[in-house]
Amino acid sequence: DAKTTQPPSMDCAEGRAANLPCNHSTISGNEYVYWYRQIHSQGPQYIIHGLKNNETNEMASLIITEDRKSSTLILPHATLRDTAVYYCIVRVADGGQGGKLIFGQGTELSVKP
Amino acid sequence: DTAVSQTPKYLVTQMGNDKSIKCEQNLGHDTMYWYKQDSKKFLKIMFSYNNKELIINETVPNRFSPKSPDKAHLNLHINSLELGDSAVYFCASSGGRFSYEQYFGPGTRLTVT
Numbered sequence: 001d002a003k004t005t006q007p008p009s010m011d012c013a014e015g016r017a018a019n020l021p022c023n024h025s026t027i028s029g030n031e032y033v034y035w036y037r038q039i040h041s042q043g044p045q046y047i048i049h050g051l052k053n054n055e056t057n058e059m060a061s062l063i064i065t066e067d068r069k070s071s072t073l074i075l076p077h078a079t080l081r082d083t084a085v086y087y088c089i090v091r092v093a094d095g096g097q098g099g100k101l102i103f104g105q106g107t108e109l110s111v112k113p
Numbered sequence: 114d115t116a117v118s119q120t121p122k123y124l125v126t127q128m129g130n131d132k133s134i135k136c137e138q139n140l141g142h143d144t145m146y147w148y149k150q151d152s153k154k155f156l157k158i159m160f161s162y163n164n165k166e167l168i169i170n171e172t173v174p175n176r177f178s179p180k181s182p183d184k185a186h187l188n189l190h191i192n193s194l195e196l197g198d199s200a201v202y203f204c205a206s207s208g209g210r211f212s213y214e215q216y217f218g219p220g221t222r223l224t225v226t
Contacts, residue, residue: 034213036153043117043203043217044156085154097145099207100169101215 002104003027004088009108012082018075020107022072022088025069030092033064035073035100037084044087047073078111085109116140117218119204125224126194134189134221136204144168145187146205146215147179156203162187191223199225 005023012018024033035047048055048062050071055062063076075082087106091099117138126132138145146169147159160179161169167179176192191198201211 032213038156041220043205043220044215045217046214049213087156099212099215100146100158100161100171101148102158105155 002102003031003090004104006086006088006104006107006109008105009110011110011112012075014080014111014113015021015077018078018082018109018111020073020075020086020088020109021070022073023070024088024090027068027090031090032092033062033068033071034089035060035062036087036089036093036101036103038087038106039081039084047086073108076108078081080111080113083111117204117206117216119202119221121217121221122219123222123224125226127226128194128196130194131190131192132194132223132224133191133219134202134204136187136189136218138204138206138216138218139218140206140208141185142206142208142212142216143184144212145181145184147187147189148203148205148209148217150201150202150203150220160187160189163194194223194225197226199223 034049036044038044050062064071085106120135125148144163146161150156162181165181178190181187201220203220205215
């Protein structure tokens with residue numbers, strides 16, 4: 001079972017920041033937080049991951065709370081093409097369980113003009 | 114260049130038939146996966162191979178048999194298809210079990226009538 005909880009849906013205005021929350025209160029010390037997204041009718045796409053420090057790449061920023069029990073994915077300037085289901089996943093760093101990803105229900109983000 | 118490709122994209126067949134879905138990756142990755150996404154959009158790992166060796170076999174009916182002729186290919190053969198097998202099947206690959214990013218194919222939509 002997924003170890004994360006996300007709101008089922010969110011709306012965001014085009015050009016504004018989209019902040020997607022995720023709760024992972026039972027996360028273990030050796031587990032990373034990963035974010036993937038799935039645009040309609042496509043395969044999931046990796047966005048970003050982190051352990052305890054905040055991370056930023058060309059797609060998004062990841063903010064992890066100090067106690068690591070929750071995190072927020074930030075899309076700084078959402079576009080219509082960011083409309084997708086966003087999945088927050090926790091996974092051990094050492095490839096345990098064969099490296100499999102355990103997907104929850106995700107958050108369906110709708111970016112509106 | 115397509116990183117992870119699947120064929121066919123759509124597959125419509127009748128109950129009881131046997132069918133195969135093919136997956137190829139040109140990323141030089143060692144690990145490949147099959148995921149199933151059901152009608153409720155729930156995405157779940159089925160199998161994982163690392164260098165042609167099976168390392169994950171979730172509780173999948175033995176009608177499903179993965180085959181990896183080489184580390185660039187992971188095919189999925191399904192015997193005696195049932196209505197409940199209707200789903201979208203995604204192939205994915207990664208640099209290894211320890212790799213943080215999995216690359217997903219475009220999916221194969223299987224419809225069993």
